[in-house]
Amino acid sequence: MKRSKDKTKNICIITGGRSDYDLLKPIIKKLQISKYFTIKVVATGSHFIKNQNTFKNIEKDGIKINFKIKLKYKNDSNSSVLNFLADGIKSFNYLFKKEKFDTILVLGDRYAIFSAVISASFYRIPIIHLSGGEVSEGAIDEPIRHSITKFSSFHFLSNILYKNRVKQLGENPKNIFNVGSTSVENIKNLNLYNKNEIEKKLKLKFSKENYLVTFHPVTFKLDYGVSDFKVLLSYLSKKANSTIIFTLPNSDTNNFKIINLIKKFVRLNKNSKYFSALGKKNYFSVIKNMDAVIGNSSSGYSEVPSFKKPTIDLGTRQKGRIAATSVINLESVNKKNLKKAFKKINSYKFKKILFKTRNPYFKKNTTDNIINILKKLDLRKTSKKEFLDI
Secondary structure, three states: OOOOOOEEEEEEEEEHHHHHHHHHHHHHHHOOOOEEEEEEEEEEEEHHHOOOOOOHHHHEEEEEEEEEEEOOOOOHHHHHHHHHHHHHHHHHHHHHHOOOOEEHHHHHHOOHHHHHHHHHOOOOOOOOEEOOOOOOOOOHHHHHHHHHHHHHHHHEOOOHHHHHHHHHOOOOOOHHEOOOHHHHHHHHOOOOOOOOHHHHHHOOOOOOOEEEOOOOOOOOOOOOOOOHHHHHHHOOOOOOOOOEEOOOOOOOHHHHHHHHHHHHHHHHHEEEEEEEOHHHHHHHHHHHHEEEEOOHHHHHOOHHHHHHOOEEEEOOOOOOOOOOOOOEEEEOOOOOHHHHHHHHHHOHHHHHHHHHOOOOOOOHHHHHHHHHHHHHHHHOOOOOOOOOOO
């Protein structure tokens, strides 16, 4: 397949799961209607995991999936994850051998995205990376994210400190752009469901106290954070008069252990419910009605502060991320510290802090700025990258 002879940029956008798709969606929508770009969308990774099938959300949004790359994910062992990664490299090798793109655009740090980036680099396809420069010391996402940065020629970042970190990695400052988070920007654009609407939609009933829990494996911890999660569940089991909503973890090593613990908790506690994937509108509508978001998801840092809601962040998975004043980190997870955190979020002093919370990942016109920069990029001058020393 030959490159188009017109002046449009032929961009391949790759989404590996629900987490990156929600941030890519506003960009894809604007690129679709622009005369400056021809886009092809690839869905892969956890989009096709059994019982989730989040690729259907892409199609519901009116976005055509041009290529579906289904990778084998048999279980939550390290061996399975590595086979998943290797399968991705092979599959993207086949795609890039057959199709020609001016650039690929990716976001984040997941395994399937890493496999696509490795393959694209061998075909000398310029890579545009969103959400680099971030730190999450407790997860293998950390070195994957920085590795993708080194493979990439252009970088769109969510905070000035992350821009400085990418410069520290030897990247050309002319190709690093601090634009903010598309997901945070999108919060203001969504017409969220009110309390009654979201209760009906999700078939649940809110209580006087309501908590949303998202906990992912801590891949650099010996027990993958399972002991911390058990402490949390034990504490929450005493909150019989609360509504507790769980979303299931990412496809990381030992995620099945956490999923099984969630399912057991929900069976034993009728005031709780779990969801494989809520979708962004439902997810944000739930957050709007929560007393706190609990767990170790990056969303507690990047999105929840926009709702002026507390985040109780557990353990070290997100250690190093820039945090709003609404985030309470418990690096040591025990019942005593949990009790203190819950007491704090209900205090008058902390509620005053919440009222003044500013989201460090918000910038105006994020998506428009990304599109305008993409128009100006000269993709022909990216075959050779220099490491620029500070």
